[in-house]
Amino acid sequence: MSVMGRVALVTGGAQGIGRAVVEALLRSGAKVSVVDINQSCGDVCKSELDAEFGGDNCAFIQCDVTDGHALRDAFQKTVELFGRLDIVINNAGINNEKNWEKTIDVNLTSLIKGTYLGLEHMSREHGKRGGTIVNVSSMAAFLHSPHQPVYTATKHGVIGFTRAMADASILGNYGVRINALCPAFVDTPLLQSVEDEDNMGKFIKFKEDFKRSMDKFGVLQPSLIAEGMMTLITDPSLNGAVMKITCSKGIHFHTYEPMST
Numbered sequence: 001m002s003v004m005g006r007v008a009l010v011t012g013g014a015q016g017i018g019r020a021v022v023e024a025l026l027r028s029g030a031k032v033s034v035v036d037i038n039q040s041c042g043d044v045c046k047s048e049l050d051a052e053f054g055g056d057n058c059a060f061i062q063c064d065v066t067d068g069h070a071l072r073d074a075f076q077k078t079v080e081l082f083g084r085l086d087i088v089i090n091n092a093g094i095n096n097e098k099n100w101e102k103t104i105d106v107n108l109t110s111l112i113k114g115t116y117l118g119l120e121h122m123s124r125e126h127g128k129r130g131g132t133i134v135n136v137s138s139m140a141a142f143l144h145s146p147h148q149p150v151y152t153a154t155k156h157g158v159i160g161f162t163r164a165m166a167d168a169s170i171l172g173n174y175g176v177r178i179n180a181l182c183p184a185f186v187d188t189p190l191l192q193s194v195e196d197e198d199n200m201g202k203f204i205k206f207k208e209d210f211k212r213s214m215d216k217f218g219v220l221q222p223s224l225i226a227e228g229m230m231t232l233i234t235d236p237s238l239n240g241a242v243m244k245i246t247c248s249k250g251i252h253f254h255t256y257e258p259m260s261t
């Protein structure tokens with residue numbers, strides 16, 4: 001599937017992995033709505049993307065994804081601006097073990113809301129034309145790190161929810177493919193949070209162990225994550241897939257044992 005002329009919405013798109021995904025989508029001819037809480041970062045992002053890709057191909061919508069009404073409005077504004085919605089990337093995420101309730105709210109609750117809003121605008125059950133959703137998890141869902149237990153729980157939840165929704169899409173003939181993406185460590189500002197007691201809480205005392213994990217497993221570049229994301233977006237055979245991206249194996253997929261009857 002080509003994304004030429006398609007419309008994408010990317011949460012957390014103003015920096016890091018989301019910014020790399022936004023650029024890959026624009027480079028492939030999509031129009032993109034960048035949804036992000038960070039006004040200044042979003043303004044810079046919009047200005048730079050307009051300069052590179054032209055002023056009519058992306059929009060920045062300042063929005064805290066944990067505000068359900070604001071998130072709904074961001075989806076509606078995207079459709080009003082660009083006339084349709086074909087791709088939703090639920091990417092926004094934080095690492096905060098001190099305010100762990102907020103981590104659940106951003107990483108899981110808001111991702112669920114973003115998935116449901118995406119279906120409202122894309123699913124055949126709502127008379128729409130179909131589309132694709134990618135939910136961003138993490139390799140933390142496979143290698144539970146003692147430094148971020150609640151973050152790890154949210155990323156496990158993303159995989160379970162995404163795989164269940166992919167099955168629901170088949171049963172309900174939604175016409176929407178729903179997949180998960182699990183990067184290992186990626187060189188973005190999020191990694192800096194491991195140094196901050198305000199983020200790590202009592203687990204700050206494990207930060208050296210976290211850094212040893214980063215040294216052991218390596219750190220990826222956002223551009224490789226964007227490459228994997230484009231595969232999930234464009235490969236029509238993928239639904240319920242769990243893509244993993246690591247330094248050791250690159251872009252690959254998790255395989256699940258068939259359920260025993």
Ligand SMILES: NC(=O)C1=CN([C@@H]2O[C@H](COP(=O)(O)OP(=O)(O)OC[C@H]3O[C@@H](n4cnc5c(N)ncnc54)[C@H](O)[C@@H]3O)[C@@H](O)[C@H]2O)C=CC1
Pocket residue numbers: 011012013014015016017018035036037038041063064065066091092093094106136137138139182183184185186187188189190191
């Ligand atoms: N950096 C890494 O090592 C890895 C990151 N991930 C996941 O990738 C996703 C993106 O992370 P990064 O790009 O690394 O982080 P980042 O911190 O560089 O970028 C996250 C973006 O999300 C935005 N954001 C945060 N809370 C928000 C909210 N409530 N509403 C709207 N926007 C909000 C931020 O303003 C920022 O622009 C997250 O879900 C993260 O858990 C997964 C595996 C590895």
Ligand SMILES: CC/C=C\C[C@H](O)/C=C/C=C\C=C\C=C\C(=O)[C@@H](O)C/C=C\CCC(=O)O
Pocket residue numbers: 095138139140142143145183184185186190191192193194217218244246247248249
């Ligand atoms: C403060 C930064 C917050 C989050 C960063 C990120 O979300 C957390 C990642 C946590 C663990 C990363 C593990 C990386 C593992 C690898 O790179 C693999 O090569 C390890 C080998 C096997 C994994 C098991 C499997 O593939 O099933």
